[in-house]
Amino acid sequence: MIQITLPDNSIKEFAEAVTGYEIAKSISNSLAKVVLSISVNGEVWDLSRKIESDASIKLYTWDNREGQETFWHSSAHILAEAIEFYYPGTQFGIGPTIDNGFYYDVDLPDGKVLSEKDLQKLEQKMLELARQKNEIVRYEVSKADALNLFKEKNDDLKEELIGELEDGTITLYKQGSFTDLCRGPHLPNTSYIKAIKLTSIAGAYWRGDEKNKMLTRVYGITFPKQKMLQEYLVLVEEAKKRDHRKIGKEMELFMFSEAVGQGLPMWLPKGAQLREQLENFLKKVQKKYGYDQVITPHIGDVNLYKTSGHYEKYGKDSFQPILTPSEGEEYLLKPMNCPHHCEIYKWKPKSYKDLPVRMAEFGTVYRYEQSGELHGLTRVRSFTQDDAHIFCRPDQLKDEFKKVIDIIFIIFKALSFENYTAQISLRDPNKPEKYIGSSENWDKAEQAIVEACEEKGLETTTEVGEAAFYGPKLDFMIKDALGRSWQLGTIQVDYNLPERFNLEYIGADDNRHRPIMIHRAPFGSMERFVAVLIEHTAGKFPLWLTPEQAVILPISEKYNDYAKKVSDFLNISDIRTVVDNRNEKIGRKIRDNELKRIPYLLIVGEKEAESETVSVRRQGVGDKGTMTNNEFVDFITKEVREQLSGLYN
RNA sequence: GACGAAUUAGCUCAGUUGGUCAGAGCACGUGAUUUGUAAUCUCGGGGUCCCCAGUUCGAAUCUGGGAUUCGGCUCCA
Numbered sequence: 101m102i103q104i105t106l107p108d109n110s111i112k113e114f115a116e117a118v119t120g121y122e123i124a125k126s127i128s129n130s131l132a133k134v135v136l137s138i139s140v141n142g143e144v145w146d147l148s149r150k151i152e153s154d155a156s157i158k159l160y161t162w163d164n165r166e167g168q169e170t171f172w173h174s175s176a177h178i179l180a181e182a183i184e185f186y187y188p189g190t191q192f193g194i195g196p197t198i199d200n201g202f203y204y205d206v207d208l209p210d211g212k213v214l215s216e217k218d219l220q221k222l223e224q225k226m227l228e229l230a231r232q233k234n235e236i237v238r239y240e241v242s243k244a245d246a247l248n249l250f251k252e253k254n255d256d257l258k259e260e261l262i263g264e265l266e267d268g269t270i271t272l273y274k275q276g277s278f279t280d281l282c283r284g285p286h287l288p289n290t291s292y293i294k295a296i297k298l299t300s301i302a303g304a305y306w307r308g309d310e311k312n313k314m315l316t317r318v319y320g321i322t323f324p325k326q327k328m329l330q331e332y333l334v335l336v337e338e339a340k341k342r343d344h345r346k347i348g349k350e351m352e353l354f355m356f357s358e359a360v361g362q363g364l365p366m367w368l369p370k371g372a373q374l375r376e377q378l379e380n381f382l383k384k385v386q387k388k389y390g391y392d393q394v395i396t397p398h399i400g401d402v403n404l405y406k407t408s409g410h411y412e413k414y415g416k417d418s419f420q421p422i423l424t425p426s427e428g429e430e431y432l433l434k435p436m437n438c439p440h441h442c443e444i445y446k447w448k449p450k451s452y453k454d455l456p457v458r459m460a461e462f463g464t465v466y467r468y469e470q471s472g473e474l475h476g477l478t479r480v481r482s483f484t485q486d487d488a489h490i491f492c493r494p495d496q497l498k499d500e501f502k503k504v505i506d507i508i509f510i511i512f513k514a515l516s517f518e519n520y521t522a523q524i525s526l527r528d529p530n531k532p533e534k535y536i537g538s539s540e541n542w543d544k545a546e547q548a549i550v551e552a553c554e555e556k557g558l559e560t561t562t563e564v565g566e567a568a569f570y571g572p573k574l575d576f577m578i579k580d581a582l583g584r585s586w587q588l589g590t591i592q593v594d595y596n597l598p599e600r601f602n603l604e605y606i607g608a609d610d611n612r613h614r615p616i617m618i619h620r621a622p623f624g625s626m627e628r629f630v631a632v633l634i635e636h637t638a639g640k641f642p643l644w645l646t647p648e649q650a651v652i653l654p655i656s657e658k659y660n661d662y663a664k665k666v667s668d669f670l671n672i673s674d675i676r677t678v679v680d681n682r683n684e685k686i687g688r689k690i691r692d693n694e695l696k697r698i699p700y701l702l703i704v705g706e707k708e709a710e711s712e713t714v715s716v717r718r719q720g721v722g723d724k725g726t727m728t729n730n731e732f733v734d735f736i737t738k739e740v741r742e743q744l745s746g747l748y749n
Numbered sequence: 750g751a752c753g754a755a756u757u758a759g760c761u762c763a764g765u766u767g768g769u770c771a772g773a774g775c776a777c778g779u780g781a782u783u784u785g786u787a788a789u790c791u792c793g794g795g796g797u798c799c800c801c802a803g804u805u806c807g808a809a810u811c812u813g814g815g816a817u818u819c820g821g822c823u824c825c826a
Contacts, residue, residue, distance in 0.1 A: 203821090213752085215753060215754070216754065216820095217754095300753095300821065301753060301754085301820080301821085302753070302820055302821030302822065303753065303821075304823090305751080305752095305822055308822075309823080310750080310822085314752050315752090316752075317752095317822075345818095345819095349760080350760090356818090358799085358817055358818095362816095362818095413826075417824095435826055436826055438826090465826085467825080469824080469825070470751095470823080470824065471750075471817090472750060472752095472823085472824090473825070653786090655783085656782095656783040656785095657784090658783065683782085683783080684788090685782095685783090685784050685785090686785055686786065687785085687787060688787080688789080689786090689787095690786050690788095691787035692787085693787095695787085701786080703786065705784090706785090707785090715786080717786065
């Protein structure tokens with residue numbers, strides 16, 4: 101007698117060993133149709149695997165992440181089977197599930213290459229294989245047998261993987277004519293998979309290491325219903341419309357020019373306006389938090405970066421030094437602002453009473469990113485950090501750290517960023533050689549970060565071994581329209597630069613002490629932040645931020661003079677206003693300006709000119725009635741004030 | 750940087766087998782119209798078909814090299 105405990109703690113009894121599928125069936129036929137895998141005592145199993153003894157179980161369907169993973173994992177095997185059918189002799193790397201689907205890394209024989217044209221035939225083959233309703237069978241094998249099997253297939257990649265596994269834990273899965281090394285779990289058979297889309301193809305290094313061979317990675321996604329695939333594809337198309345590169349072009353925010361160079365963005369007037377609003381906003385917040393703005397040059401003597409250690413670490417792989425007419429003189433385009441700020445700190449002796457010193461700069465830096473890494477505004481070669489460095493005493497560290505978290509919260513709130521994640525990056529205690537500074541200091545810094553996050557109620561993930569070589573850090577990440585994650589705000593604790601630059605303060609004990617440095621950039625960089633902001637808002641920026649807040653639409657050219665008068669009035673009232681005085685019908689002007697995402701459309705004709713009013717239309721909403729010009733100024737000013745209320749005043 | 754794909758008017762894109770294929774819509778200019786809440790009509794100008802070589806009687810189209818962009822990989826101070 102076997103007792104199976106269900107999630108609601110009810111118990112079902114079976115006379116003999118039972119499979120997950122049989123359990124589902126015993127509950128209801130409709131459940132049996134949709135269940136995909138089963139958790140047995142916390143471990144996810146195949147539905148077709150026999151449960152031999154008492155267990156607690158949970159059944160997974162498409163609505164559970166675990167169910168989807170089972171589904172996609174089996175899909176990856178069918179992809180592999182299809183590839184093996186067309187390209188016998190292919191070596192198979194790994195084929196895991198990802199957030200949206202799965203991929204398989206393969207090495208085709210005889211230097212054959214896959215290209216996007218081949219995806220369709222692979223999809224067709226996969227559908228054919230899925231429809232064969234082949235059982236997916238699990239085998240437990242010895243390491244020796246597993247090695248032999250893949251040796252026969254000449255699959256070096258699998259051999260390498262098996263070599264690292266422990267004997268007695270190795271399982272194979274077979275469906276149709278294809279056998280794969282795999283921990284599972286899998287679907288009972290292939291017929292569950294009804295809709296298949298291979299989405300893209302890309303190169304990927306074996307085991308993620310640049311020194312290894314580059315394999316071909318095929319990405320795909322599958323669904324239990326055709327309709328779900330259609331819906332997914334629509335969603336992807338919608339997401340593409342939010343791409344900041346597309347909207348940035350449409351809204352005339354920024355551009356690139358081959359003549360200027362790769363990865364060197366140029367801000368167009370409206371983009372510059374947007375950026376200025378963001379900068380002014382942060383400056384106000386920083387003023388409240390006791391920061392001082394500074395301005396430093398775009399270049400620095402190469403020896404400055406030798407002192408900081410950056411030259412040694414990155415000099416060869418970045419922009420090369422600028423020479424001067426003087427022999428032996430070399431300058432570097434600055435890859436960061438910290439060394440300059442350290443020099444400012446040293447300008448004058450500091451007392452413990454002077455700390456913390458908070459030094460902020462919108463500093464443009466230049467980094468020679470590899471060409472394949474450049475990506476719109478999110479990854480560029482010249483960018484402006486909303487940088488600041490806080491020099492503080494050890495007893496101030498945690499408090500300063502918390503204040504920086506506050507600033508980041510203010511920004512995320514002002515822009516309604518809610519779906520961010522926060523990651524604490526700590527050192528790898530097993531590799532002390534990777535880091536500089538005493539382990540005592542590291543402990544203190546790490547503890548300060550963890551405590552600061554806890555006290556701020558910030559939910560974080562922790563990554564061991566991800567710290568910078570000079571200190572632990574807290575990063576804020578946010579996803580773009582297509583689900584790619586970007587690091588925005590960052591706070592880093594640094595014991596290294598104060599050492600290298602010999603920064604000091606005189607303590608109450610009249611001795612010299614070393615300050616701790618905090619690097620922080622709440623936006624990360626203006627470029628990346630604006631990119632993510634565009635995708636977040638689909639270009640419909642909040643009123644306080646948007647480059648053009650109102651556009652005046654004269655009904656006909658006869659009212660252009662009045663429109664100009666209103667626009668002048670609004671502009672001196674600090675409302676960013678433009679006039680659409682083209683010789684077009686009003687319907688046309690409304691359409692064009694709605695599409696330009698300007699929040700307020702002000703229609704003026706005979707009535708309005710006579711009564712000194714405007715007819716107000718909210719973008720995407722519609723007619724808001726008629727207001728006097730003064731009323732409109734109050735109306736819009738109030739809206740801006742409400743958006744920013746309590747954030748920095 | 751390595752792998753794959755792409756690049757045609759300011760933008761979005763069509764262009765079949767190498768031969769009236771230099772195209773469309775939008776944008777822009779022009780004339781008419783003087784417009785009341787999501788596209789008025791007329792006429793017109795605009796191209797180094799990414800660049801450089803090559804094959805060919807003939808290249809947007811084929812081949813080689815380069816540039817840039819895109820995808821994921823590696824990287825990210």
